[in-house]
Amino acid sequence: MSATTSSVFKRILPQLIILAVVLALNVIVFPGFLNIEVHNGRIFGNLIDVLNRGAPVALLCIGMTLVIATRGIDLSVGAVMAIAGATAASLVSDGHHWTTSLLGALLVGSLCGLWNGFLVAVLRIQPIVATLVLMVAGRGIAQLITEGTILTFIDPGLIRLGAGTIIGIPTPILIWIALGAGAILAVRRTALGMLIEAIGINEASSRLAGINSRVLLICVYAMTGLCAALAGVIVAADIKGADANNAGLWLELDAILAVVIGGNSLLGGRFSILASLLGALIIQSVNSLILLSGMPPEFNLIIKSVLILCILVIQSPKVGHLIYMLRASSLHVPPPETPSRRVLTPKEDAQ
């Protein structure tokens, strides 16, 4: 057990260090960053905001990690968020109970996922193309549901999912932590995680080994749809309205980025949901840094991309090897192997 814990810790160590560095930058920019107060029975502070505002991407990246582990990708999650938010809002404004609306939205999200899974697993369409279909069409479907307006609602039960608190903690935080923990337990305490990794590494041989890869793939995409639907309901509940045009816009890219920052390979295979969730928190901390810095908005995207680039460069295997070499030479230890110059591409060589 302790061996497992230490190996998990070793796996997420780079993400923990990066998160600590970005949070430290936040503290430098805004010294009151770590302050946590209680206002009207609600925990209030920048750290809580990072956890709270990171909820949509955190939820998305749970499903996205699994899909990417099967060597797939799901571009439609942002659009599914919009559809789910619109469904929940329209059901609740038709007078249904908020639990019915939530279940309806989750059902619709899962159906979207099933559709993606069907295209990928049964029709064998490449995942990036298969999910692009829903990415483009989904926002239109959401607009049909809301009839092009921002569909507002006042149901306190539904609103509590996004803007409310449970024992003082904003509900979205509890939701993503619970779903994340549940997913990690499901894939690591059973053989599920290993089966998903097997599909990602070599689907043909996994099938020969007796894995029903088709059903498993469909389930993974349905799970991603479910996560996206939950994120969509939270986003809609947060602003008490379903904004089909903007809900979840470009969030699929943040979710993929969170998975990549979490050190997961886009080529599938071994994965860590915990590391992806840390990736989501890193992205949100970068967003928070931008907002607190008080820089003009023209710099937002530049700051974000420079920080993300730094994170990815630090994580790149080549740079890791270089750091190892530098450390080794300073300790006068002979290097284990020298990377051949010939493996460098001309572009890298020029640098």
Place this chain on the structure above:
Amino acid sequence: MKLKSTLLASAVTLLPVAGLAADMTVGFSQIGSESGWRAAETTVTRQEAESRGIDLKFADAQQKQENQIKALRSFIAQGVDAILLAPVVATGWDQVLEEAADAEIPVVLLDRTVDADESLYLTAVTSDLVHEGNVAGQWLVDEVAGEECRVVELQGTTGSSPAIDRKTGFEQALDGHDNLEIVRSQTGDFTRSQGKVVMESFLKAEGGENICALYAHNDDMAVGAIQAIKEAGLAPGEDILIVAIDAVPDAHLAIAQGEMNATIELTPNMAGPALDALEAYLADGTTPPKWIQTESKLYTAADDNQAVYEMKKDLGY
């Protein structure tokens, strides 16, 4: 033989239509359904045409210029009396506008202008974005009446012309009033959720009690920010003054509930002044000015916002 009879039949069916359309037929090429305001503009244009007994031919371009050009050509082929055009982009209109000019069909631009020779269109009916920002700033200057006030600003999408112009106009109004200072300015992308997120960070970075007013480039961001202010335990509209632009129904509701202080209307009724100008032009050739500026009306708690809300909520916002 068959072709000939088809032609004859269609000529017979078309004739009475041409005779009936003696009143006025206007073609309207709308951009598409890009926002609630756009939907309201379409509704109001239909209402304006109907109340004047004008036969409005509506074409939705689904955000594509090529569709708009096709629609314009079909209007010209149908021989409409005039064309209303809400152009999706500014460039690339010269040729089709020349075709309309050759057919002696006046074209009126709605809401946006084009980069083409002024002689190619009759007039352009638009709001003045800088003026809107100016009205908002002037309201705030009058409201605080010389007291110290730290203002936070929620900008529109970075680089968009409404964001740039509404910022410029607001700053012009604040110029020379040293008691007002913009302490934080960040983009909220014109959306509710970003408005809320960015306001949360403003409240923490500055401290809620140190912010005296919020200026948002549109109402949606203000509505999001109101929720953030409430969650921080402050009273929007009292502890923090809120002024925004657009006058969408939800903003009127917020003002009626005392959670917002002022909004400046971007009127969806661009067609009213346009049709007025067209009717005068077609009746006796009165040439309107090349630019008709719509009114940027200021709504505050002094107006009956509940009534305006009831009136506006069905326009399609």
